[in-house]
Amino acid sequence: MxxxxxxxxxxxxxxxxxxxxxxxxxxxxxxxxxxxCEETRRLTEEIASLSPK
Numbered sequence: 046m047x048x049x050x051x052x053x054x055x056x057x058x059x060x061x062x063x064x065x066x067x068x069x070x071x072x073x074x075x076x077x078x079x080x081x082c083e084e085t086r087r088l089t090e091e092i093a094s095l096s097p098k
Contacts, residue, residue, distance in 0.1 A: 047091060048084070048091055049088075049091055054095055057092060057095050057096075058096060061095060061096035061098050062096075064098060066098075070089050070092060070093050072085055072086055072089040074086065
């Protein structure tokens with residue numbers, strides 16, 4: 046199940062296209078998962094999948 050709506054995904058793709066360099070998304074985690082860790086990981090992966098940058 047996607048966290049981002051299609052219009053938001055398209056907007057993120059357009060923002061990525063305007064960037065000239067590489068993008069690094071960093072998600073800090075811990076062994077004992079916090080309340081929002083899983084959702085944050087999924088969101089990071091979803092955003093990362095929108096562009097090869």
